[in-house]
Amino acid sequence: MKIRISTMLLISFATGTFFFTFFTSDRSIENLLLSLFVAFLYTSVFTFGNGLLNDFLNTKYSWIEDTKTRITTGIIATILVNVVLVLGCNYVNFIWLQKANPAQFLSGSMGTINWLIINIALLISAILHAKSFMDEWKKASKKEIVEQKFIAKSANAQFESLKNQLDPHFLFNSLNVLSSLIDENPSQAQRFTASMSKIYRYVLEQKDKELITVEEEIEFAKTYCELLKTRFEDSVNFEFQVEENMLKKFVVPLSLQLLLENCIKHNFATSGKPLFIKIYSENGYLLIENNLQQREQMKESAGIGLSNIVQRYSLLSKLNVSIEKSNEFFRVKIPILTNKISNMKIQKNSDAIAYQNAAERVQELKGFYSNLTSYCLVIPTLIFINLFTSSNYLWFWWPMFGWGIGLGMHALKTFGVGKDWEEKQIQKILNKKQ
Missing domain, CATH: 3.30.565.10 (Histidine kinase-like ATPase, C-terminal domain)
Structure with missing residues (x-):
């Protein structure tokens, strides 16, 4: 929480100073304080609002065990919560502080600003959710690797213990036979001793093999x-x-x-x-x-x-x-x-396999979240440019829908039915071979 608060204060100060320097004509102390307050308002509301939402969803649904449910509920809840947070902050900023006309709050330039800030808030929330997912996935991967290492070490130690029983066992039984032969037939005892030395050499050579x-x-x-x-x-x-x-x-x-x-x-x-x-x-x-x-x-x-x-x-x-x-x-x-x-060798290598699978999955998810982040960042920028340069022709719909379809296909490949079907078919083939 200390790190979250300190980061929030730093972002608030940087944002407030930036808008005061480049977008405020009257650079008075009063306007500086107002700019810092507005920046702190937006930053604190978005940070704590999305943070509490993320923590609440994490307690209800696991990123690892309930990935689809977590993503679906996360998207729906994030959109609803951020729309409410943005409209609330904008109402306080524009209507209460800047004394704008409440009737124009959802239309005109204020409507456009509402739309832009909602997209920015969704971008920030997507980054927070992506970070939460990466953290949980890393924890689960590390836990699985530690468990597999423990299994491999335990099995290997047990196997080595069993193999080490062979030396004294063989030697003890052979000496018993030799002891009997010495009294019964000394000449046979000599031949037995020579043969035993050759066989025992073989025992020493082979006992370390699985x-x-x-x-x-x-x-x-x-x-x-x-x-x-x-x-x-x-x-x-x-x-x-x-x-x-x-x-x-x-x-x-x-x-x-x-x-x-x-x-x-x-x-x-x-x-x-x-x-x-x-x-x-x-x-x-x-x-x-x-x-x-x-x-x-x-x-x-x-x-x-x-x-x-x-x-x-x-x-x-x-x-x-x-x-x-x-x-x-x-x-x-x-x-x-x-x-x-052997199975034990597979267990020895299972930590590497688990890590490789986890790394591939993380790369796949990073690709999707990078695509989502770019979409949330670029599309609002295109909308802003379109509305303030040629508002008569709304060309931003074309890249928004085109890219959106591609993003939906990417999400389906990463989390949707296609991924499950592929994994089920692979498992089915493996089961047939076994």
């Missing part, structure tokens, strides 16, 4: 299966039946390794009752299935393996990990992704 090709994951799983065969020999059998056209698509890295560990950990395997593990593809999923030979006594599980995969997929895709269990088998289905761009 997605990896099915082919790479299958090759790693086969190597890891050889490592398991070193310990279990013919107690565990593996079968791979992955379709050729699935190999270049994507899964989360180390998912098969975690699921293979899960099979070994929760089932017993002997040469008399071997554990059969089958890895195959079906209907866009990679399946890991084993015959159910559940251990009767198990150590308390840390719950890292399967839950880790479920959570990572929930961050990367809308497709869910499926778990099926019966008396004969246990099966896990993980989605095979066709696109390497």
Whole structure:
């Protein structure tokens, strides 16, 4: 409010001094004070009147959520309010202060002045409304960007936390196997150690990736299966039946390794009752299935393996990990992704996309308001020139109507039915593609 009052006083002083200097023949102190008072009257009435109207409309209708309603009610209310304000101020100025004839207030030169000042008031009001809209739009854009950044950072932190579980998890399980082999078969333990070092190097290389090709994951799983065969020999059998056209698509890295560990950990395997593990593809999923030979006594599980995969997929895709269990088998289905761009990456870039969309919308609105401002400024000037140079031929109607039609089309494109129809058609196409 302090800024509004100080600006209003400055404008009043500048306007009053200007009219006193260039349009007053008797430059007395009395006329200077009268000129300053009249300038203050117009400025204060227009500023507070339009300011209160703008604030009232902002409390009723949001520029962002109720844009069309806000613009429609704003235009109607602005015209009505400014007509009343102008006529009121002009009546005080011309009839009370300058003692003009009240019968000629709406006709002749005073009628023309009324029309000109109404247009100037509408111009000022349009600028105030445009500024209000820009401020609200910037606030909404900044809020959306902050929210999207928070979502992206939260998802990224959660994903990194899940990936960091893989190192100690793999190392812990491998050391358990190695500990068992040292007592059972020292020579196998040496081969296991050599193989484990190669596999662990692969774990370190792949764990930082969000997605990896099915082919790479299958090759790693086969190597890891050889490592398991070193310990279990013919107690565990593996079968791979992955379709050729699935190999270049994507899964989360180390998912098969975690699921293979899960099979070994929760089932017993002997040469008399071997554990059969089958890895195959079906209907866009990679399946890991084993015959159910559940251990009767198990150590308390840390719950890292399967839950880790479920959570990572929930961050990367809308497709869910499926778990099926019966008396004969246990099966896990993980989605095979066709696109390497994950949902989380889209979230990371959504703040930039939101900002770009907001910036484009602001530019579009700035273009319309610039057009409206020019119209409100130029047309009254043309009317003034027409009336005071050749009042017999009113040629100002041609540019006023021609430009007005163009301005209406611009408004329709910016706020009207055409914009909604275009956005609906784009959304419809996107929904079909999805």
